Amino acid sequence: xxxxxxxxxxxxxxxxxxxxxxxxxxxxxxxxxxxxxxxxxxxxxxxxxxxxxxxxxxxxxxxxxxxxxxxxxxxxxxxxxxxxxxxxxxxxxxxxxxxxxxxxxxxxxxxxxxxxxxxxxxxxxxxxxxxxxxxxxxxxxxxxxxxxxxxxxxxxxxxxxxxxxxxxxxxxxxxxxxxxxxxxxxxxxxxxxxxxxxxxxxxxxxxxxxxxxxxxxxxxxxxxxxxxxxxxxxxxxxxxxxxxxxxxxxxxxxxxxxxxxxxxxxxxxxxxxxxxxxxxxxxxxxxxxxxxxxxx
Amino acid sequence: xxxxxxxxxxxxxxxxxxxxxxxxxxxxxxxxxxxxxxxxxxxxxxxxxxxxxxxxxxxxxxxxxxxxxxxxxxxxxxxxxxxxxxxxxxxxxxxxxxxxxxxxxxxxxxxxxxxxxxxxxxxxxxxxxxxxxxxxxxxxxxxxxxxxxxxxxxxxxxxxxxxxxxxxxxxxxxxxxxxxxxxxxxxxxxxxxxxxxxxxxxxxxxxxxxxxxxxxxxxxxxxxxxxxxxxxxxxxxxxxxxxxxxxxxxxxxxxxxxxxxxxxxxxxxxxxxxxxxxxxxxxxxxxxxxxxxxxxxxxxxxxxx
Numbered sequence: 230x231x232x233x234x235x236x237x238x239x240x241x242x243x244x245x246x247x248x249x250x251x252x253x254x255x256x257x258x259x260x261x262x263x264x265x266x267x268x269x270x271x272x273x274x275x276x277x278x279x280x281x282x283x284x285x286x287x288x289x290x291x292x293x294x295x296x297x298x299x300x301x302x303x304x305x306x307x308x309x310x311x312x313x314x315x316x317x318x319x320x321x322x323x324x325x326x327x328x329x330x331x332x333x334x335x336x337x338x339x340x341x342x343x344x345x346x347x348x349x350x351x352x353x354x355x356x357x358x359x360x361x362x363x364x365x366x367x368x369x370x371x372x373x374x375x376x377x378x379x380x381x382x383x384x385x386x387x388x389x390x391x392x393x394x395x396x397x398x399x400x401x402x403x404x405x406x407x408x409x410x411x412x413x414x415x416x417x418x419x420x421x422x423x424x425x426x427x428x429x430x431x432x433x434x435x436x437x438x439x440x441x442x443x444x445x446x447x448x449x450x451x452x453x454x455x456x457x458x459x460x461x462x463x464x465x466x467x468x469x470x471x472x473x474x475x476x477x478x479x480x481x482x483x484x485x486x487x488x489x490x491x492x493x494x495x496x497x498x499x500x501x502x503x504x505x506x507x508x509x510x511x512x513x514x515x516x517x518x519x520x521x522x523x524x525x
Numbered sequence: 526x527x528x529x530x531x532x533x534x535x536x537x538x539x540x541x542x543x544x545x546x547x548x549x550x551x552x553x554x555x556x557x558x559x560x561x562x563x564x565x566x567x568x569x570x571x572x573x574x575x576x577x578x579x580x581x582x583x584x585x586x587x588x589x590x591x592x593x594x595x596x597x598x599x600x601x602x603x604x605x606x607x608x609x610x611x612x613x614x615x616x617x618x619x620x621x622x623x624x625x626x627x628x629x630x631x632x633x634x635x636x637x638x639x640x641x642x643x644x645x646x647x648x649x650x651x652x653x654x655x656x657x658x659x660x661x662x663x664x665x666x667x668x669x670x671x672x673x674x675x676x677x678x679x680x681x682x683x684x685x686x687x688x689x690x691x692x693x694x695x696x697x698x699x700x701x702x703x704x705x706x707x708x709x710x711x712x713x714x715x716x717x718x719x720x721x722x723x724x725x726x727x728x729x730x731x732x733x734x735x736x737x738x739x740x741x742x743x744x745x746x747x748x749x750x751x752x753x754x755x756x757x758x759x760x761x762x763x764x765x766x767x768x769x770x771x772x773x774x775x776x777x778x779x780x781x782x783x784x785x786x787x788x789x790x791x792x793x794x795x796x797x798x799x800x801x802x803x804x805x806x807x808x809x810x811x812x813x814x815x816x817x818x819x820x821x822x823x824x825x826x827x828x829x830x
Contacts, residue, residue: 361536361539361540361543364536364540364810365540365543365544365547367761367809368540368541368544368764368806368809368810368813369544369547369806370767370768370801370802370805370806370809371768372768372769372771372772373768373771373786373790373798373801373802373805374548374551374802376771376786376787376790377548377551377552377790377798377802378551378552380790380791380793381552381790381793381795453665457665457667457668460667460669460670461667461668461669461772464667464669464670464772465669465771465772465775465787466791467790467791477667477669480667480669480670480673484673487673487676487677487681488677488681491677494670494673494674494677495674498667498670498673498674501667501670502662502665502666502667502670505664505665505666505667506661506662506664506665508665509661509664509665510661513661
């Protein structure tokens with residue numbers, strides 16, 4: 230019951246200030262939020278910040294060194310195997326990661342939360358059906374199936390988003406189902422029932438608002454997972470089609486030249502690592518701030 | 526116990542076949558296998574001929590049940606790309622992937638369980654913090670990138686390990702480490718929370734009062750209960766290693782099921798992809814089923830409850 234008490238407490242205006250205060254004291258949350266803000270700004274301002282067009286080839290200046298390894302400031306991060314400016318590609322690659330991660334998580338969220346709330350609220354047969362779907366999703370070889378679907382439908386940003394979203398929703402389901410089961414027994418739900426509210430308006434007005442903090446935490450983690458899934462698909466050659474610069478695709482392209490220019494692999498991989506670690510730290514922070522007792 | 530096992534087994538099979546149905550529908554809606562087989566150059570007449578010859582003109586449900594029927598007779602059809610029975614292909618590629626999955630789960634166990642135990646026994650100390658930070662980092666690192674970086678550092682710059690291949694067990698060290706590391710965060714966290722909970726329980730206090738200390742206390746009393754949930758998650762992780770083999774085998778050029786899967790997808794070989802999805806799902810449900818049984822055997826509360 231402790232978890233629910235804090236959730237209900239959060240509705241008041243004063244506790245919202247308390248939330249913000251706790252968030253500002255949480256180092257992981259602050260670090261994560263700061264890194265995410267910088268990367269989102271990079272993605273958003275890429276057309277202004279990028280010194281070159283990310284598709285512009287210059288075969289006379291291939292595999293140029295980055296500035297710290299004796300390269301020039303014209304290409305601060307050097308150039309790739311086609312002589313394209315690596316910094317520009319990195320900046321535009323941030324767009325892909327952010328867009329795919331966020332949109333795929335939205336799709337997964339809609340599927341998982343709908344199923345979780347239905348199963349948790351109605352129980353019985355509905356719940357049995359939902360848990361069966363969950364068992365299937367858990368056993369599904371997502372990378373294999375995702376790869377096959379993207380390849381056969383035809384790779385594009387939209388297809389990658391839809392496929393990743395459709396294949397990743399189990400965590401949303403598990404968490405909202407358990408939380409709904411707890412909320413459904415609370416007094417205000419009984420009160421709404423007594424007043425004659427129909428079931429879907431109870432779900433919409435009474436149940437869902439009490440799940441938002443849980444959903445937000447899972448959503449954050451799922452954005453990170455979706456970003457890694459996109460990178461893996463693109464790395465394997467069945468994700469974002471070239472010449473669009475996805476960080477996963479950049480690693481795959483850099484791999485062929487890795488013996489001469491290791492940073493072609495190191496830079497986009499480190500960018501991915503930094504973005505996902507920031508997202509996960511922000512998720513941990515959100516969890517600690519909204520439900521401190523659920524930390525362990 | 527028998528009834529429990531039968532129930533769980535039936536559910537596991539049902540899950541595997543549902544996934545095969547979903548895969549079948551997704552693959553068939555997404556593509557036209559006949560034109561894939563015929564290639565880009567083929568004219569419409571050729572495509573129609575192939576469609577008739579391989580039975581792609583029949584309604585989807587007829588195709589699925591005919592596939593299901595042959596599966597029960599042990600016939601998974603022929604690969605369109607390699608022109609050989611899919612079963613032969615899978616049997617040939619399976620041992621390497623099994624060795625990779627097994628060795629990587631060994632890495633997970635050897636790293637995650639001692640680390641989780643050390644963290645739980647010293648909560649809120651430096652050890653605990655290092656263990657948790659490692660988990661956060663391992664969760665965020667792209668697996669394929671780690672593989673490429675490991676090759677660059679430990680096979681090229683410092684040539685300790687071979688760059689690629691699977692000839693000797695020495696070849697498996699890097700891939701197993703890279704693939705195994707991806708499961709460390711979840712297993713480590715579960716060991717830590719499980720042990721933290723157990724160490725606070727009454728029976729541990731009793732054992733302490735009777736004079737048990739250190740490893741004896743851990744081995745005889747604490748670990749037995751703390752590791753129950755870890756058994757389940759290890760089975761899940763072992764099942765996921767098959768999926769992970771796609772990336773790892775591609776990075777280290779290991780010719781196992783993952784490589785076969787990638788080549789089948791790119792070759793538009795729908796029957797082989799269909800079979801692999803089924804095999805991967807079946808292996809996953811089999812492992813989790815065995816873990817359920819093992820847990821029931823280890824824990825009478827499940828067996829009798």
